Amino acid sequence: MNRKITFIATMSFLTGLAGCASAEQGDAGQAAERFHSAVAGGQGEQACALLTPRAAESLQNxxxxxxxxxxxxxxxxxxxxxxxxxxxxxxxxxxxxxVFLHRFPQGWLVRGAGCQARGDLPYDCGVEG
Amino acid sequence: MRSFLKDNALSLFFLGLFLLALAGQSVAGNADYNERQLAEGGTSLSWAAYVTSSDFAVDVAENWQSEYLQFLLFIMATVWLVQRGSPESKEPGKEGTESDSDQQVGRHSEPDSPAWAKVTGLRLKLYSNSLGLTMGLIFLLSWLAQSLAGRAAHNAEQLARMQDPLSWWEYVGSADFWNRTLQNWQSEFLAVLSMVVLAIYLRQRGSPESKPVGAAHKATGVEG
Incomplete structure (x- = not known):
C-alpha cells in the first residue's frame, strides 16, 4: 500500500514537473512567435518591445x-x-x-534572432544583445 | 545526554563542520553567482532560489563524488595493496580478504558479532562488502547527480553564449564534466598518497591515524 502511494506521489511529481517544463517551453515559444509576428506585420515598435534592452540597444544605429x-x-x-x-x-x-530568449520578471524577451548556426561557435545573429 | 555527546563526539564534530561549511558555501556561492549575473546583465537569485539551482547542486555533487570515491578506493585498495611502514596499511603478507577466522565470520563469529556475520551465503557476502558497496553506491549517485546538475548549469551557460545545449551523453563526454571531475579526483588522490607515506615517518601523538610516537618507521599496521 505504502509502495503504491509512493509510486503515485512520484508519478504525480514527475508529471507535474513535465507539465511545468512544457508550460515554460510554451511561454518561451509564444514570445518568439509574437516577436516574429510583429516583424512580419511591419510592427517594428511592437517587435522592439519584445527584445531585451541590450538587444534593442544594439539595433539603434x-x-x-x-x-x-x-x-x-x-x-x-x-x-x-x-x-x-x-x-x-x-x-x-x-x-x-x-531564437534565443532570456527570462525576466515580466516574462521572456528575445536576446537573439535571425541566428545562423556556426558549428561549435556561438550562433551568428542579426539581433544580438 | 553528556555520555551520548562524549561517545559520539567525533561524528558530531564532523557533522557540525559539514553543516557549517555547506551553509557557508551556499552563502558565498550565491554572492559569487549574483556578482557574475550582475556583470553579464542577468538576473540575481535569492538564497532560497540559489540553493535549489543546478549551479549549487553541481558544485556540491562534484565534491561529494570525489570524496566518496577517495574513501571507496582507500577501502578497496588496502585489501590488496600494502605500504610497509604505514599505519594505514595491513602488514605485508596479509594481502587479500583474509581467512574466516581472522574476520570472525560464520562459525568463527563471536556472541556479539553482527547477525549477518554469523551466517553464511549471500547475506555474509553482502555484509562482508557492505562498507565498500555503500560508499561505491553513494559515489555513483553523487557522480550521476553531478552529471545531471552539471548539464543543466552548463546548458544555461551555452544558451547565454548563444550556443546549442548538450544532450546528457554529450555532456558526460565534455571538457566541462571531466574538468570538474578530474580536478577533484587529483586532489583526493594526492591527499591519500600524502597520508599513507607521511605517516610512515611522521607522528601525531594520541591519534589512531598515526603510529605511536616511539614506533619504528618500518612498523606497519600499528595505530597509536
Missing part, C-alpha cells in the same frame, strides 16, 4: 531607431519546431530561424 532597424533585417520565423529551457535561458527553433 545613428538616425535609425530599433523599430526601423528590426524591420530592415528581413527576419522570417515560421512554426515552432523545438524549444529548450535551461535556467533563465531558452532556445526556440522555428522553421526558418533560431
Amino acid at each position: 545613428g538616425d535609425q531607431g530599433c523599430a526601423q532597424a528590426v524591420l530592415s533585417l528581413n527576419l522570417s520565423g515560421g512554426a515552432i519546431r523545438q524549444a529548450e529551457i535551461w535556467g533563465d535561458e531558452a532556445q526556440v527553433r522555428l522553421e526558418r530561424d533560431t
